[in-house]
Amino acid sequence: MPTQVVQAQPATNAFSGFIQFWEDVRAIAGPYWYPTKAGERAFSDVIRSWGMLILLILLIIALVGMTAFDSFVSRYLVDTLIQEKDYSKFINTLSINIVGLVFVTLLVGFSKFVRKKIALDWYKWLNNQILDKYLSNRAYYRINFRSDVDNPDQRLSQEIEPITSSALSFSATFLEKVLEMTTFLIIVWVISQEIALILLAYTIVGNFIAVYLNQGLNKINQEELEFKADYNYALTHVRNHAESIAFFQGEKQESNIIQRRFSNILKNAERKINWERGKEIFSRGYQAVIQIFPFLVLAPLYIRDEIDFGQLGQAALACNLFASALGQLINEFATSGRFSSYTERLAEFSDALEEVTKQPEKVSTIKTIEENHLAFEHVTLQTPNYEQVIVEDLSLSVQKGEGLLIVGPSGRGKSSLLRAIAGLWNAGTGRLVRPPLEEVLFLPQRPYIILGTLREQLLYPHTNRKMSDRELEAVLQQVNLQNLLSRVDGFDTEVPWENILSLGEQQRLAFARLLVTHPSFTILDEATSALDLNNEESLYQQLQKTKTTFISVGHRKSLFNYHQWVLELSQDSSWQLVNVQDYRLQKTKKIVTTPSDNHQITIDNFPNNESKTQLETGVVTVTTEGFSHKEMQILTDYSPASIRSRGSLGKSITGKDGFTYRYNKNPNVLKWVRI
Template sequence: MRGFNFSVFSRFWAIAKLYWLGSEKKGAFILLGILGLLLIGYTQLSVLLNTAQGDLISTLSAKNETKFWQTVLRFLLILVVYVPLFAGFSYTQSKLGLYWRRWLTENFLNKYFTNRSFYQLAVKNIEIDNPDQRISEDIRSFTQDSLLFLLVVVQSVLQVVAFSAVLWSISQKLVIFLLVYAIVGTLITTGVFGKKLVTLNFGQLQKEANFRFGLVRVRENSESIAFYQGEIQEKNNLNNLFTDLFNNFNSLIIWQELYLGLFINTFEFLPYVIPAIVVAPSVLSGELEVGKVSEATGAFARVFFSLNIIVSRFQSLTTFAAGINRLSTFHQFLSPEEKGDLLTKVNPENRTIDTIENGQLAIEHLTLQTPNYQNTLIENVSLNLPQGKGLLIMGTSGCGKSSLLRAIAGLWNSGTGAIFRPELNQMLFLPQRPYMIIGTLREQLIYPSLEKEITETELENILNLVNLPNLADKFGGFKVEKDWGEVLSLGEQQRVAFARILINQPRYAILDEATSALDAKNEENLYKHLLETNTTFISVGHRESLRTYHQLLLQISDNKSWQISTINDSP
C-alpha cells in the first residue's frame, strides 16, 4: 500500500482535484497557463544559450575575432531576456503554490470541523495520527512539491523535445544510447529502492509528528507534571519517542544516502564523458567543429537529466509519496462516504442513538455505550425534564454520568434509543474544566458567540454577579489578550463559564461538575442566578449540597441500572 506504485497517483489526483475542479479552478488554470508560456519561452532560450556557448568555443578555436564578439553580444541579449523570464517563472510558481495551499487548507479545515469530525477522530479510535501535522505540514509539502514535480515533468518533456533535435543533428548514436540508459536506470531505481524508501519516509513523518506532539503535551500539562514530580517519566517517554525517530532516520539515511546515493552518483557520472567520447572522432577528423563537443555535451546533459527525472529526484519523490499517503487517508476520513465505511468497521451492526430536535429535553429507552461499542454504561433510561426545572445526575465515578451529557450534546451516538432535545444553539455546555480561548477578556466572556452586542458596563455587572468584580481591572480591561487558561485559577475559570450562561442566556444549561473547584458560598450564588433566569439545566456532581438547587434526581449505579425521583423522594 505504501509502495511507490500507481496507487500513489490515484491518491494524488483525489486530493489535487479539490482545487483544480473546485470553485477557484479558473484562477488556477490561468496561473498554470502563464506558467506554461513562461516555461516554453524559458526552454527555447535555454536551447539558444547552449548553442551560443558552443559557438563561442568554435569562434575562439577558429580565431575569428569578429564572429566571436558577435556571438558574445548575442549571448548577452539572450541572457537579458532569460534572467527576468526565469525569475517570473519562479514567482508565478510560488504564487500558485501559495494560493493552492490556502484553498486546500480551508477545504480540509471546513471538513475537519463539519459534523465534529475532529471529535470523532479522537473518540472513535480510528488510526489517523496527528491531524494537526497533516493539515499544517503535509498540505504545505503537497502543494509545493506536487506543483514543483508537475512543472519539472513538463519542463523535462519540453527540453527532451528541444535538445533531442540538437543532439540528433550531431549524433544519432547519442540519442539511442541516452534513451536506453535512462530507462534502465529508472527501472532499477524504482524496483530496488522504491517501496523501502516510501515506507521509511512515511514512518519518519509519523515519528517526527509524535515527538513534536509529546513536547507540546509537556508544555500544556507542565503544572500537573510538576505537581506529580513526573519529570523522569515524561523525559523517558520523550527519549523513547526520539529513539524511534532516530532509529528510523538512521535506516532512512543508510538506504537513501548510502545505497541510493552510490547508485545515483555512479549512474549520473558517466554521461559527462560519454558525449566527448562519441563525438571526438568526428572532431579529430575535421568533420565537426570543436565547439560541437561543448554543444553536444550540453544538449546530452539536458536530455539525460530530463529523462532521468525519477532517478535524480527519487529521494524527494519518496518523501512526497509518503506525504500523499498520509494526506489521502486523512481526506478519506473527512469525506462523508469514506467516513461511513470507516465508522462501520467500528460499529458493524449500525447501532446508533436517534437524536430528535423538538424543543424539549427527554430520553426514551436509551442504552448508552462507549464509542468503540466495547462497554455498555446505562441501559433503557427514560426521563422527561420540564421547562425551567433542574435535573441532578449522581453516581459513582465511571458509571456514565458525563457520558450521558456527551450523548445529549450529540458527541456520542453509540447505543440505542432516542434523545429529544432543542437545537444546540439553545444549549450551553459547561465542562468541569472550562475551555479558555486565546483572546481578549470580552471574547472569553461572550464565547461561544462571535459578536455579542453587550457593553462593558453590562459585562462588569455580570462579573459582579459571579463574584469576579475586579477581574477586568486586574488584567487591564476587556480588550487585553491573555492565555486565560494559565492566568486564571480553576475556580475563576468556572465562574467565567457561569458568566457565559448569564451573557448568552441559553434555554438549557448542561453542567458537568461545573462548580467542583468552588466553595459552598460561590456555588450557592451561581445556582441562585441560574434559577432566577428560569433556565432548564442538568448538573452532574457528587456534592450533597447540589440537591438543594434541583427538582429531579437521576441516580446511576455501577450495574447499569438507574432510578429517577424527585429530590424530596430521593435518599
C-alpha cells in the same frame, strides 16, 4: 507526476501500491483541478487555476527553447572566434548570447513565481477543505476514537502545504527536464546518432536503478513523518500538563518518554543518511559518465576534420546539460517519496473524517427530535461501539424552569447522558426530545478556555455579541471575579488564560458565560467541583434567577438544594427518578457515620419524644431539636472547622436528613436547631 510514486512495498505489490497512490492523488487533487460536485469550487476559480497552469507550461516550454537556442549561439560563438576569427561577428553573436541569457534568467524567475503562486492557491483551498471536514459534524471529536489515525493536528498544520508545493515542484521540474533531455538528445542525434543512442539506453537503465533506490527512501520518509509527529505530540503533552508533571516531579519520566521518541527520529535519520549516500554516489557518477561520451566518440571525428570545434563543443554542452537535467530528475524522484508519504497520510485522514461523520448502517440509533423542551422517551443508551449498555429504557421529562440532578456511581454514564443530549453519542434506541443546540449551553467540569481576549472568553461561543465594559464588569462581579481585571490590561487583552486562572476561577468564568448568554437550557457536568460551597451556592442561585432549565451532574450533596428532581443511575443500567425531598429521605436511612465500635447513638431531646428519625444499625438516630457541633458533623458532610465557622457567622447548614439547621447563640441554648 508519473514515475515519482513507488510505494515502499514488496515488488509483488508495487503495481497495486502505484494504483493506490494515484487514487490518493486523484482524491486530493481532483476536486481542485476538476471538480465534479456542485459547490466544490467556483467556476471562475477553476478557470483561473487552469489559466495559471497553462501559463506555467508555456513558460517552461519557452525556457527550454531559449536554453536550446543558447546552445546554438554558443556553438556559433566558438566558431566565429576560433575558425573565422571575425571580431565584429563575434561581438554580434556575443550580444545575442547575452540577450538569450537575460531571457533565460527572466523565464526561470517568472516560472518559479507562477509555480509557487499556483501551489499557494492550491494549498489555501486544500487546507480550507480539510479544515471544513475536520470541524464539520463534530468530526474533530469523533476522530479521537480512531486509533489508526494519529496526530490530526500535525497532519493539518504541517502535512498539507508540502503536498501542493512538492506536486507543483515535481511536475514543473519533470516537464522542464524531460523537455530539456528530449531537446538535447535531438541536438546530439543531429551531431552523432551513436552518442544519442547511448544516452537513451543509459537513461532507461539509470531510471530503473533510481526507482529501486527510491523505494527504500519512500519507506524511510513515511516513518520520518510518523516519528516527528509522535515527538511533537510528546512535547505538546508536557506543555499542556506542565502543572501536573510539576506536582508529581515527573521530569525524569517525561524526559525518558521524549528521549525515546527522539531516538526513533535519530535512528530513522541515520538510515536516511545511508540511503542518500548511495543515491548521491549513483547520481554524481551517473552524470560524470555521460560527460565522457562525447569526447570518446567525437574527438576522433574532430581530429579527422569531419566535424568542427563548435559542433564538438555543442555536443559536449548538450551532453552536459542532458546529464544535469537527468541528475535533477533523479533528485526529484528521491524527494518525491516524501510527497508520496504526505499524500498517503492526507488521503487516509480525509477518508477517516468522512467515515466518522457517516451514519452507521444496520445499527440502531437514538432518534433526536428538536422541540422546546427536554425529554427521554424509552431511551436505551449504549457506548459508541455498542459493547456496553449505559442506561436502559429511560423515560423522563424535565419541565421548563426546573432542575434535574443526575447522580450515581463513578463510571456509570452520567456524563454519557449529557453527550447524548449534545448529539455526540447516539448509539441505542428510543427518542430524545431536546431544544436546538443553539439554545443549550454546556458547562463541563474542565471549562473550555479559548485562545482569545477576556471579552471573547466571556462572550464565547457568540463572540459577535455586543456588550459594554460596564456590563461585563457587572457579570464578573456576579461570579466573584471582580479582581480579574486588576491582573490584566482590560477586556481586550489576550494572555495564556489556562496558566493564570485556577480551575475554580475557570469554572466561575464559565458561569459568567452563562449569565452573558442567558440560554434556555443549561447542562452542567460537575461544573462547580473546584468551588467552595459559598461560591457554588451563589452561582446556582443566580442560575435559578435566570429561569433556565438545567441538568447537573455531580456528587456533592449540597447540589440537592438547587434541583427539584434527582435521576439516579445504577450499576446494572437501571435508574430511578424521584423528587429531591424523597431522595433525601431515602439516603438518610442509609447514612453510615458511626464510631468504629459500631454502637448506636441516640439523642432523645424532643418534647414528649415526638418525631424520631430512625437510622439503621451503625447509624445515628436523631430525636432532638438541638445538636452540638460534633453531632452536626455526624449529620452533615462539613468538617468541624466549617461547622464552627458557619455557626459563628450565623449561616445555616442543610443536613443529610434534608432539614436545615442554624446555630442558636442564646447562652441558654448554644445548639444547632432545626429551622
